[in-house]
Amino acid sequence: MNELFKIIFSQVNIVLTILLILLVIYWILTMISGIDFDYDVDIDIDVDIDADAGIEGGNMDFQDVSNAEISEEHVIGKRKRSLKWWQIILIYFNFVGLPFMFTFTCWVFSWWFITVLTTSITHTYQSSFGFLIMLIAFVPALILTKIITTPFKNFFKHLNKDGDKEIDYLGRRGVMLSTVSGTKMGNAEIMIDGNPYNIYVKSLDGATIAYHQEILIINQSNDRNYFLVQAYNN
Known part of the structure; x- marks a missing residue:
């Protein structure tokens, strides 16, 4: 030894x-x-x-x-x-x-x-x-x-960056944690089964989405690093 x-x-x-x-x-x-x-x-x-x-x-x-x-x-x-x-x-x-x-x-x-x-x-x-x-x-x-x-x-x-089984975010609603517009990337929070998830997002059409505004996830980028979202109006 x-x-x-x-x-x-x-x-x-x-x-x-x-x-x-x-x-x-x-x-x-x-x-x-x-x-x-x-x-x-x-x-x-x-x-x-x-x-x-x-x-x-x-x-x-x-x-x-x-x-x-x-x-x-x-x-x-x-x-x-x-x-x-x-x-x-x-x-x-x-x-x-x-x-x-x-x-x-x-x-x-x-x-x-x-x-x-x-x-x-x-x-x-x-x-x-x-x-x-x-x-x-x-x-x-x-x-x-x-x-x-x-x-x-x-x-x-087949895993996300945290090692869990991948979650289907498409079609879910969330809240912006930053303001995005154009091609600028920001953060959003999604609640799934009572658990918060932080994801990277961009505006789908480049329109401004303000901080704390409710959003709808429409699509995911080809490289799977962020999601395309739009403002959600009740």
């Missing part, structure tokens, strides 16, 4: 070990009931995507960011154009289409496992050659991550 600790906390492996421990703590805290990383922060999103996606920044909390799923529509956009090298990497290794933190955790674990195993077998966990092995392991870790995460793609398609 002492030898194992010596290997995983060696000068070569300690960085990946600490990163993996932090990720494990993150997932434990996330799964514990009653703990919610809900820090409401204004984030300006500066991503190379099609302008038709209509994302102009807005209120996003910590949980939204950590569980964010980057869709292919965001990476590729609706225009026919060549993909950049980093876009191809994101798509190919499943950082697109799955919650980012899920894929990132699988990648870090794979990188850590390959590095620890290889440096242990070659007894290089205390040498400069071990650092070279760690850097080289970066690539096979990505390949292993793709193998591990691919079976989960269909599973996550």
Whole structure:
């Protein structure tokens, strides 16, 4: 056991070990009931995507960011154009289409496992050659991550960002938590079986919908990240 600790906390492996421990703590805290990383922060999103996606920044909390799923529509956009090298990497290794933190955790674990195993077998966990092995392991870790995460793609398609079975919001009424108009995105609250749900919305026809105004959900965006709504008049 002492030898194992010596290997995983060696000068070569300690960085990946600490990163993996932090990720494990993150997932434990996330799964514990009653703990919610809900820090409401204004984030300006500066991503190379099609302008038709209509994302102009807005209120996003910590949980939204950590569980964010980057869709292919965001990476590729609706225009026919060549993909950049980093876009191809994101798509190919499943950082697109799955919650980012899920894929990132699988990648870090794979990188850590390959590095620890290889440096242990070659007894290089205390040498400069071990650092070279760690850097080289970066690539096979990505390949292993793709193998591990691919079976989960269909599973996550049927879940919302909170991990519950997806709810049918279409045709439901709600209340605006912000004012929207044109292509501006805002928040709305929907009550379903006595439980409040916060969703991102845009005006269906671009008309202004005021704060606390009652709305009707008409449709969902193609990338499934927001809903199109209109004012509801009793």
